[in-house]
Amino acid sequence: MRRAIELAALGLGSTSPNPVVGCVILDASGERVGEGYHQRAGGPHAEVHALRAAGEQARGGTALVTLEPCNHTGRTGPCVQALIDAGITRVVYAVGDPNPTATGGAGRLRDAGVEVASGLLEDEAAAGNTAWLTSVRTSRPYVTWKYAATLDGRIAAADRTSRWITSAGSRADVHRLRAEADAVVVGSGTARTDDPHLAVRGIDGATQPLRVVVDTNATAVRPGARVLDDAARTLVAVAADLGPDATAHLPAVLRVKRAATGLDIPALLAALYDDGVRSVLLEGGPTLAGAFVAAGAVDRIVGYLAPVLLGAGPAALTDAGITTITEALRLDVTETVRIGPDLRVTAVPLPTAPVTPASKEH
Structure with missing residues (x-):
């Protein structure tokens, strides 16, 4: 199973909106005879890749899968049927599938005598697979907030200069994070100041x-x-009430309702989820x-801290409520x-x- 988890990680960034999944097939004597992972959305699932690698040696064997095998037909057929047809007699999975359209695989396998x-x-x-x-479970994307700062929490100097606070090694690691994500999001301030490219560089085969x-x-x-x-x-997220003339210079826009300041973050995430x-x-x-x-929409924080002091300049976070x-x-x-000199x-x-509500005095 630990090998299956390693295999699943190879699909990070390329399987959306599907999960990352790894699978290992053991023959009837317990020897590893096949392995695979879900490589891209619309392509064969991990179980199918592993069964193809195992061939006839899968008959009478065991499949170890990181996620409960799916029980529905989408762009590919149900994995439970592929396992049954291959003659697998035992399936061990790590995590139950919470997706209501795909769950039920374990029950169908048991009904087939597996x-x-x-x-x-x-x-x-x-x-x-977090x-x-x-x-x-939340019907919105999982959000990782990444930032780079000095040890005293500054993302730029007082004169707004910021290239480069962190080392080349840290900047390269950010491209790994980009390659594992479905979308990279920045705001108008970053767009004006940095004219960022936001694409992945230096990682072969990255989606x-x-x-x-x-x-x-x-x-x-x-x-x-x-x-x-x-x-x-690229999508440029703009206020839904803007007229067409205001966005005529943009090739693709995503219209989102306004909040008190800026755009409504839950609405933005809901629109991206639908995409x-x-x-x-x-x-x-x-x-x-x-x-x-402030919207409660950050699930993970990755901070790159450089052994540098500035003493003044913008902080990494403002107006968080x-x-x-x-x-x-x-x-x-x-x-x-540690990444080079950085942490x-x-x-x-x-x-x-x-x-806890305050108790009433009697």
Whole structure:
């Protein structure tokens, strides 16, 4: 199963809106005879790749799969039927499928006389598929907020210069994050200041993510902007009430209702979800990041901290709706990694404790 989890990770960034899945086939004597992973949406699932590799040796064998085999026909047939037809007699999966259109695979396998077990390395497999699992359960994309800052939390100097705070190694690692995401999102401030490209570079075979610029009034992305080239698909998210003349210079727009300031973040994420996006890498500046945090729409934070001090300049996060220490968003640090001179810190928000009503005095 641990090998199946490793295989599943190879599909990150290229399977959306499907999950990443890995599969290992053992023959009747317990020897590994086939393995595979879901490589792209619309293509064969992990079980089919592994069964093809195993051939007749799969008959009487065991399939170990990171996710409960699917029980529906979409662009491909149900994996449960492929396992039954191949003569598999035992299936072990790590995580149950929460997707209501695909679940039920375990029951169908049992009805066909296949022994089924679940929960093996469930936490590890779920962690590898956390973006998809979150999106299924919440009907919005899983959001990773990435930022680079000095050790004192500045993303630029007082004169707004910022290239380069972190090392080349950290910047290369960001491209790995982009390659694993379905969409990369920035705001109008970043579009004006940096004219970012947002495409993946330096990773062979990477699927380019959708590039999204949140440009409420359609004034930041101008003709000739790097994000409008043909390296990847681009959407410019604008206010739904803008007239057609205001967006005539943009090749593709996503209209989203306004909030008190900027665009409504839940509505933006819902629109991206409807477009097939299941994971978002938020690379926007402090204002857009603050809007996402205030909306409760950040699932993971990846901060690249450089051993540099500036003492002044913009902070990594502003206007997050936090006004007092008791409202602070507390985090669980899940990983710290040295990348050259820098430190990459990964954290997730801690669950919010329920508010206990004050007891009445009698």
